[in-house]
Amino acid sequence: MYLFMEVYMIKYIGVFDNKIDLFEGQYIVKNGISYNSYLILDDKIVITDTVDINYYQEWLNNIKKELGNKLPDYLLISHMEPDHSASILKLIEIYPNITLILNNQALNMLKNFYPGVAFNNLLLVKDNDTLSLGNNTLKFLFAPMVHWPEVMFTYLEEEKILFSADAFGRFGKLDNEDNELDEYRRYYIGIVGKYGMQVTNALKKVSTYDIKKILPLHGPIVENDKLNLLLNEYTKWASYNTTNGVTIVYSSVYGGTKAAAEKLAKLFNKEYKIFDLARCDIHQAIAYAFEYKNLVIASMTYNNGLFPHTESFLHSLAERGYKNHHISIIENGTWGPQVNKLIKAYFENNLKDNLILNKSCKILSRLDDRSNKELEDIALEINND
Numbered sequence: 001m002y003l004f005m006e007v008y009m010i011k012y013i014g015v016f017d018n019k020i021d022l023f024e025g026q027y028i029v030k031n032g033i034s035y036n037s038y039l040i041l042d043d044k045i046v047i048t049d050t051v052d053i054n055y056y057q058e059w060l061n062n063i064k065k066e067l068g069n070k071l072p073d074y075l076l077i078s079h080m081e082p083d084h085s086a087s088i089l090k091l092i093e094i095y096p097n098i099t100l101i102l103n104n105q106a107l108n109m110l111k112n113f114y115p116g117v118a119f120n121n122l123l124l125v126k127d128n129d130t131l132s133l134g135n136n137t138l139k140f141l142f143a144p145m146v147h148w149p150e151v152m153f154t155y156l157e158e159e160k161i162l163f164s165a166d167a168f169g170r171f172g173k174l175d176n177e178d179n180e181l182d183e184y185r186r187y188y189i190g191i192v193g194k195y196g197m198q199v200t201n202a203l204k205k206v207s208t209y210d211i212k213k214i215l216p217l218h219g220p221i222v223e224n225d226k227l228n229l230l231l232n233e234y235t236k237w238a239s240y241n242t243t244n245g246v247t248i249v250y251s252s253v254y255g256g257t258k259a260a261a262e263k264l265a266k267l268f269n270k271e272y273k274i275f276d277l278a279r280c281d282i283h284q285a286i287a288y289a290f291e292y293k294n295l296v297i298a299s300m301t302y303n304n305g306l307f308p309h310t311e312s313f314l315h316s317l318a319e320r321g322y323k324n325h326h327i328s329i330i331e332n333g334t335w336g337p338q339v340n341k342l343i344k345a346y347f348e349n350n351l352k353d354n355l356i357l358n359k360s361c362k363i364l365s366r367l368d369d370r371s372n373k374e375l376e377d378i379a380l381e382i383n384n385d
C-alpha cells in the first residue's frame with residue numbers, strides 16, 4: 001500500500017482514520033488522519049509505533065501480510081499519546097517476545113496507561129544511544145515537550161531517515177492536498193504551538209544530521225522540496241516569527257461589526273485573511289493569527305463583556321504562547337461598548353509580548369462618518385507597519 005511511502009527496507013503498515021470526528025478532542029479533520037507505522041526490515045525487524053485502538057486489527061493484518069511467519073524483534077515507542085500507543089498490548093498478545101524500545105519517561109507513562117501489566121522485554125534507551133539492526137543503525141534523539149515529555153525522534157543513520165514522532169505531521173490524506181501548507185500550519189500551531197522553544201531545541205539537534213526524508217506519525221513522508229519548505233516553516237513558527245499580512249477576526253450578531261471588519265479588509269495593501277469566529281474553523285483562525293504580523297480583533301459588546309467566541313479565541317492565543325504580534329481593536333456596542341478596554345486588559349494580563357497599535361475604532365451600533373474615519377486610520381497604521 002502507499003507505494004510512494006516505501007524505501008526498500010521500510011514498509012508502511014499504518015492505517016487511515018476516516019471515521020474520527022475531532023482529533024485530540026478539538027481539531028476538525030474533514031479529510032481524516034493517518035496513524036503512521038512502519039516496518040524496518042534488517043537482520044533485526046523493528047515496528048515503529050502502534051496505532052489508534054479502533055484500527056489495531058487492520059494494523060496487525062498489515063504486519064502479518066508483510067512478515068508472514070517472521071517475528072518482529074522490536075517495537076519502537078516514540079510517543080505515548082494513545083493515538084500511537086493504544087495498541088501496544090494487542091501487539092504483545094501476538095508477539096509476546098517482542099522488545100519495547102523506549103525511554104524512562106515513556107516507561108513511566110506505559111505503567112500508568114496499563115496498570116498491573118508486567119512488561120518483560122524492555123530496551124531502555126538514553127539520548128543519543130544507538131542500536132545496530134545489522135546493516136543499519138538507529139540513533140535515538142530525545143525531543144522533550146514536542147509536545148509530550150517522552151517524545152523521541154529516531155534517526156536511521158545509513159538511510160538518512162528521521163522518524164519525527166508528531167513533528168512534521170499534518171491532518172488529512174497521505175497524498176498531496178490543496179492548501180497543504182495551511183494544514184501543516186493548523187496542525188503545528190494547534191498541537192505544538194505552545195512549545196516553540198522546545199521545537200527550536202529539537203530542530204537545532206537534528207540540524208547536524210543529513211536528512212533525506214522525514215517520517216512523521218501523521219500525514220505523508222516529508223521529502224524533496226517539501227523537506228526544506230517545512231524545515232524553514234518550522235524554524236519560523238517555533239521562533240514566533242511572522243510574515244507580512246493581517247488576520248481579521250470578528251464576532252457579530254446583527255452584522256454591524258461584520259460590515260466594519262469587511263470594510264477594513266478592503267483597505268489593506270497587504271495579504272489578509274478574515275474569519276467569523278462563530279462560524280469558521282477556529283484553529284484555522286488561530287493558525288493565521290500566528291502567521292501574520294498584524295491581528296485585528298473586532299467584537300460587539302455582550303452583557304458588558306466580550307462575546308464568548310472572542311473570549312475563547314483570546315484564550316486560545318494565550319494558551320499557545322502568542323507573541324510578537326501587532327494588535328488593532330474594533331469595538332461595537334449600542335449603549336456602552338466595553339470591548340477595547342477588555343481586550344487591552346486581557347493582553348496586559350495574559351499576552352504581554354504583543355503590541356497594541358495606537359489606532360482603534362469605536363462603533364455605536366453601525367458605522368457612521370466618525371467610525372469610518374477611524375477604520376481608515378487603522379488601515380493606514382497597519383499598511384505602514
Ligand SMILES: Cc1cc2nc3c(=O)[nH]c(=O)nc-3n(C[C@H](O)[C@H](O)[C@H](O)COP(=O)(O)O)c2cc1C
Pocket residue numbers: 251252253254255256257258300301302303304305332333334335336337338364365366
Ligand atoms: C445578548 C446581547 C447582549 C448585549 N450586551 C451589550 C452590552 O453589555 N453593552 C452594549 O453596549 N451593547 C450590548 N449589546 C448590543 C450590541 O453590542 C450592539 O447591538 C452591537 O451593535 C451589535 O453588533 P453586531 O451588529 O455586529 O451584532 C448586546 C447585544 C446582545 C444581543
Ligand SMILES: [Fe+2]
Pocket residue numbers: 079081147166
Ligand atoms: Fe501527540
Ligand SMILES: [Fe+2]
Pocket residue numbers: 081083084166217218
Ligand atoms: Fe499523534
